[in-house]
Amino acid sequence: EKYGLGREALPEEINAWTVEVFPDGKNLPEGSGSVADGEKIFGDNCAACHGDFAEGVDNWPKLAGGDGTLADKDPVKTVGSYWPYLSTVWDYAHRSMPFGNAQTLTVDETYAIVAYILYSNYLVDDDFVLTKDNFLDVEMPNADGFIVDNRDEVEVPKFSEAACMSDCKTDVQITKKATILDVTPDEGNGEDTAAADTSAETDTAQSDTAQTDTAEAPAQDAPAAAEEAKAEAAPAESLSADPELVAAGEKVFKKCKACHQVGDGAKNRVGPVLNGLIGRQAGTVDGFKYSSAMTQHGEDGLVWTEQTVEEYLADPKGYIPKNRMSFAGLKDPEDVKAVLAYIESQGG
Amino acid sequence: QPDPLITEVQPWASGWGDGVDATPYGLPIEFEDDVIRRNVGWLTADTISSINFTPIHALDGTITPTGCAFERHHSGAIELKKEDYRLMINGLVDKPLVFTYEDLERFPRENRTYFLECAANSGMEWAGAQLNGAQFTQGMIHNMQYSGIPLRTLLEEAGITNLGDQIKDKWVYAEGADASSNGRSIPLEKALDDCLVAIKANGEALRKEHGYPVRLVVPGWEGNMWVKWLRRLEVTDEAVQSREETSKYTDTLADGTSRKWTWVMDAKSVVTSPSPQMPIKHGKGPLVITGMAWSGRGHITKVDVSIDGGANWQEARLAEPGTDKAVSRFYLEIDWDGSEMLLQSRATDSTGYVQPTKDALRAIRGENSVYHNNGIQTWWVKENGESENVEVSS
Numbered sequence: 001e002k003y004g005l006g007r008e009a010l011p012e013e014i015n016a017w018t019v020e021v022f023p024d025g026k027n028l029p030e031g032s033g034s035v036a037d038g039e040k041i042f043g044d045n046c047a048a049c050h051g052d053f054a055e056g057v058d059n060w061p062k063l064a065g066g067d068g069t070l071a072d073k074d075p076v077k078t079v080g081s082y083w084p085y086l087s088t089v090w091d092y093a094h095r096s097m098p099f100g101n102a103q104t105l106t107v108d109e110t111y112a113i114v115a116y117i118l119y120s121n122y123l124v125d126d127d128f129v130l131t132k133d134n135f136l137d138v139e140m141p142n143a144d145g146f147i148v149d150n151r152d153e154v155e156v157p158k159f160s161e162a163a164c165m166s167d168c169k170t171d172v173q174i175t176k177k178a179t180i181l182d183v184t185p186d187e188g189n190g191e192d193t194a195a196a197d198t199s200a201e202t203d204t205a206q207s208d209t210a211q212t213d214t215a216e217a218p219a220q221d222a223p224a225a226a227e228e229a230k231a232e233a234a235p236a237e238s239l240s241a242d243p244e245l246v247a248a249g250e251k252v253f254k255k256c257k258a259c260h261q262v263g264d265g266a267k268n269r270v271g272p273v274l275n276g277l278i279g280r281q282a283g284t285v286d287g288f289k290y291s292s293a294m295t296q297h298g299e300d301g302l303v304w305t306e307q308t309v310e311e312y313l314a315d316p317k318g319y320i321p322k323n324r325m326s327f328a329g330l331k332d333p334e335d336v337k338a339v340l341a342y343i344e345s346q347g348g
Numbered sequence: 349q350p351d352p353l354i355t356e357v358q359p360w361a362s363g364w365g366d367g368v369d370a371t372p373y374g375l376p377i378e379f380e381d382d383v384i385r386r387n388v389g390w391l392t393a394d395t396i397s398s399i400n401f402t403p404i405h406a407l408d409g410t411i412t413p414t415g416c417a418f419e420r421h422h423s424g425a426i427e428l429k430k431e432d433y434r435l436m437i438n439g440l441v442d443k444p445l446v447f448t449y450e451d452l453e454r455f456p457r458e459n460r461t462y463f464l465e466c467a468a469n470s471g472m473e474w475a476g477a478q479l480n481g482a483q484f485t486q487g488m489i490h491n492m493q494y495s496g497i498p499l500r501t502l503l504e505e506a507g508i509t510n511l512g513d514q515i516k517d518k519w520v521y522a523e524g525a526d527a528s529s530n531g532r533s534i535p536l537e538k539a540l541d542d543c544l545v546a547i548k549a550n551g552e553a554l555r556k557e558h559g560y561p562v563r564l565v566v567p568g569w570e571g572n573m574w575v576k577w578l579r580r581l582e583v584t585d586e587a588v589q590s591r592e593e594t595s596k597y598t599d600t601l602a603d604g605t606s607r608k609w610t611w612v613m614d615a616k617s618v619v620t621s622p623s624p625q626m627p628i629k630h631g632k633g634p635l636v637i638t639g640m641a642w643s644g645r646g647h648i649t650k651v652d653v654s655i656d657g658g659a660n661w662q663e664a665r666l667a668e669p670g671t672d673k674a675v676s677r678f679y680l681e682i683d684w685d686g687s688e689m690l691l692q693s694r695a696t697d698s699t700g701y702v703q704p705t706k707d708a709l710r711a712i713r714g715e716n717s718v719y720h721n722n723g724i725q726t727w728w729v730k731e732n733g734e735s736e737n738v739e740v741s742s
Contacts, residue, residue: 102528
């Protein structure tokens with residue numbers, strides 16, 4: 001029975017959303033990218049989380065290495081050691097990366113990034129250029145490493161025997177205890193308090209091994225020069241005095257918080273903490289790995305003020321070429337003002 | 349000694365309570381503010397792509413209150429208005445279609461209660477007991493009543509008669525509108541069997557964190573396939589082999605080979621109270637042992653409870669007859685003598701499958717599986733009523 005509901009999808013609409021790439025290369029667009037180009041694009045867009053050599057930063061996924069570890073305790077699962085299809089890498093990078101700025105990579109940039117990830121796994125040489133035409137020639141080391149779920153044959157018969165009800169075993173001993181590890185979060189605030197020195201693996205997309213996030217260095221005191229600049233730059237009345245502006249800024253900050261934290265307990269994430277932003281010399285948050293472009297701008301005297309933040313956010317890549325922030329920017333000065341009000345209200 | 353709570357007039361027996369306008373949409377009373385979802389910070393690099401845990405230790409019955417039902421996002425919970433919502437069905441159909449939210453409301457719909465369990469539930473326990481609390485070891489689950497349109501109805505609207513008997517070889521690729529898209533390939537046979545396109549959960553609009561305004565319901569199968577913010581269903585010849593069905597949600601065995609397409613959630617149970625977050629405070633005497641059980645293959649027919657680490661078992665009481673792919677609540681009332689217990693529960697489902705021990709699972713899969721750990725949980729209840737997550741010899 002048909003209800004006659006909905007309307008026919010237009011070809012342009014189908015094309016816009018049908019972006020998945022199949023293992024046989026179906027839906028892969030024409031294009032190409034070299035390892036050399038990929039190294040630069042990866043550095044700008046991916047390295048903040050995945051490391052310059054795709055080795056992974058903190059708990060973010062490792063994309064390279066792990067060769068031959070799958071049968072070990074705590075295998076290292078990367079594109080090189082685990083992923084069976086190259087199409088999946090292309091599809092995911094093009095569709096869902098960079099994290100917080102998805103669907104901004106061009107087709108050629110995606111080819112280049114995939115080429116660089118292959119290079120990082122020693123699967124291609126440094127002069128390799130990945131194209132639609134040679135895509136299927138790349139051999140994935142673990143392509144034959146998968147079997148279809150066989151629980152019905154291997155497990156279900158064994159686990160379908162009548163359950164024992166009495167005298168099922170003797171001498172019951174405790175063999176393992178959770179308190180030895182003590183990695184349970186404190187219930188009071190939902191934050192974990194204990195150091196987790198454990199190798200348990202989780203399913204989570206961003207983590208292959210569970211471990212403590214160690215990057216907790218607080219923002220260092222700003223250099224003297226910046227302190228002076230702060231005194232000069234400080235507006236007569238602080239932006240955060242306006243609660244409506246702060247509230248508007250909190251909404252704008254949603255665009256930022258995928259990568260930046262601010263406030264009590266803020267840590268460096270994909271981007272540096274924004275505590276103490278106004279008046280700070282660019283590129284100086286302790287423990288954060290900046291692009292050389294950002295560090296250089298700071299050393300050349302760039303200090304974050306309402307005006308410089310506004311200029312920067314209007315066109316991040318134009319204002320500081322080769323910096324790592326993969327964010328299109330905030331075009332409306334009112335948005336910048338609001339977000340600064342919010343950041344300031346949080347200790348920025 | 350007379351109880352002053354009885355003999356003296358209390359303020360609440362004399363003055364006013366809140367008027368009816370105090371909370372147009374209510375939260376639990378403040379005294380219950382510890383019954384909340386909790387995150388385990390060290391699991392992930394960032395909460396935007398992470399998971400939290402349902403406070404199953406503090407709940408009873410079978411329906412999970414929506415506000416504390418666990419969340420799992422791959423790129424954060426997005427805000428998508430009904431007016432901006434579009435669902436496309438394309439691929440190997442007679443006529444590709446686009447539906448608005450209002451279109452979906454005009455199809456006949458069903459009400460069904462199902463559990464949703466993350467494939468990684470108990471995943472941190474593969475190598476041994478690690479987290480102290482039913483919430484943390486088994487809380488990646490919720491059980492809700494969904495109102496939705498059978499996926500079969502929508503696929504038939506787009507037309508699949510051209511496929512004839514090829515249906516068993518075809519797939520439906522489902523993807524979400526968020527940045528992760530979380531695309532998953534589902535066999536067309538399953539899509540036509542019992543999947544729903546849900547627009548309500550527990551009687552109200554889906555919560556943002558559960559996929560507002562529309563999510564896919566894939567009964568009995570791992571939660572990752574229940575695509576949230578569902579935007580597209582494409583009928584295909586083959587599986588896409590997306591990130592979530594190759595690099596993740598696959599199970600590496602001891603020899604390094606990995607199982608893929610391990611969709612169904614095996615039968616499982618857990619004692620929710622007493623448990624590490626729910627100590628016995630009343631001393632010896634009458635004690636209610638309770639917990640939950642579920643199976644992705646059918647319904648729960650029996651739950652056994654052991655207080656001696658699996659040497660001897662007693663059949664618990666199911667609060668209601670089990671229903672397919674939904675949580676059952678069990679109770680066992682005992683007269684606790686105040687001595688230590690090694691408390692376990694063991695589920696049996698309508699296919700005859702009996703929940704195995706963790707060691708039995710490890711004997712087949714090794715310790716690197718991450719997902720699909722449905723082994724028997726043990727709580728070591730001490731004389732003071734406090735419990736700890738442990739494992740025992742088999």
